[in-house]
Amino acid sequence: MAVFITGVAGFIGCNLARAMLERGEEVAGFDNLCRGSAANLEPLRRRAAFSFERIDLADIDAYRRALGALHARSPITEVWHLAANSDIPAGTADPNVDLRDTFMTTFNTLLLMKELRIATLAFASSSAVFGDRGGRKLSEDEGPLLPISNYGAMKLASEAAISAALETHLERALVFRFPNVIGVPATHGVILDFVRRLRAAPGELEVLGDGNQQKCYLHVEEMVDAMLFIRAHARDKLNCFNVGADDEGASVRFIAEQVVRRIAPQARISFGAGPAGWPGDVPRFSYSIAKLARLGWRPRQTSAQAVSRAVDEIAVQEGAA
Ligand SMILES: NC(=O)c1ccc[n+]([C@@H]2O[C@H](COP(=O)([O-])OP(=O)(O)OC[C@H]3O[C@@H](n4cnc5c(N)ncnc54)[C@H](O)[C@@H]3O)[C@@H](O)[C@H]2O)c1
Secondary structure, three states: OOOEEEEEHHHHHHHHHHHHHHHHEEEEEEOOOOOOOHHHHHHHOOOOOEEEEEOOOHHHHHHHHHHHHHHHHEEEEEEEEOOOOOOOOHHHHOOOOHHHHHHHHHHHHHHHHHHHHHOOEEEEHHHHHHHHOOOEEOOOOOOOEEEEEEEHHHHHHHHHHHHHHHHOOOOOOEEEEOOOEEEEOOOOOHHHHHHHHHHHOEEEEEEEOOOOEOOOEHHHHHHHHHHHHHHOOOOOOEEEEOOOOOOOOOOEEHHHHHHHHHHOOOEEEEOOOOOOOOOOOOOOEEOOOOHHHHOOOOOOOOHHHHHHHHHHHHHHOOOOO
C-alpha cells in the first residue's frame, strides 16, 4: 500500500515525502526533473519504503505504463498531485507551459486514477486561482474566480476537472490553496532569486516592481503539517482549504531587506516603478484561514517570521557563510 506523489523531486514534494516516510508510510513518486532535482531525493532514496521514477506526466502512454506497473506492485491508496510548472512568468510568456505541466498533468492523473480505480486525490492548488482581489482577505467561497496568470487559469481548470471527477470516479478530494511556500530545498521564488542575484553582484539588488507587493508566506514545514492535518480531519467529499499565515503578509521590500542583511549588508536596493513585478503577478493578497482554524489547525509563524527563517536556510543552501 503506497501513497503516490507527483512532482516528488520538487521543493514541496520532497518535504512531503519525507514527512510521510517519517510517519511510517510507503511513498512512491514520479517527476520528470524539469524543475525538481535528483539531489532533492538523495536523503529519501536510502529508505526502503521510498521509490522514484523519472516520468513525464504529460506523456500519457509513459505515465500509464509506469503507474499501472507501480499500482500492480504496491496498490496506491492516495494520489498527491504536486507536479506543475512553478515558473509563472514562463507560463505567461508561453501559455503552452502551463497547459502541459499544470493542466495536462492533472487531466492525465485523473484519467489514470479512473482507469486504475484509485479514489482519493490531494491537489496542490494556489492563491493564483483568485486573481487580483486588491489585497482583501480571501475565503474559500470567494467568486467569481478570475485568475490573471495562465498558471492560475490552469490551476483553476484543474480544480474544475477534479470537481467533475467527484461525480464519476473520485470518492474524496483535498484541494489545498497554497500561499507562497518557502524554505529548502528552494527551486524557485523571490528569496532564491534575490540570494542568487546578490551573490553574483553584491553591490546592488534590483527589485522588480515598487517593493510594496504584499503576500502571504508560509514555511514548508508548516505547509506539510497543515496538509497532513487536513487529510486526517476533513470529512467532506470535496475539501478545499486556503492554507496560509494568519496575517496581512510580508512585503517584497521586507524580503529584499532581509536578504541584503544576510548576504551583502553594504548593497543598495533599487526598486522598479509599477505595483506588479511582472505580468500575471498579483501585487497583494491575503487569506482568511477561518475555515482551517475551525478544523483545528493554526500556523505558528507569521509571514515575516517564515521569511526570516527561509532567508537563512536558502542562504546556507546557496553556500553563503
Ligand atoms: N512553492 C509555492 O509557493 C507554491 C505556491 C502555490 C502552489 N504551489 C504548487 O505546489 C506544487 C509544488 O510546487 P513547488 O514549489 O514544490 O515547485 P517545484 O517546481 O519545486 O516542484 C514541481 C515539480 O513538478 C515537476 N514537474 C513539472 N512538470 C512535470 C511533468 N510534466 N511531469 C513530471 N513532473 C513534472 C518538476 O520537475 C518539479 O520537481 C506545484 O503544483 C505548485 O504549483 C507552490
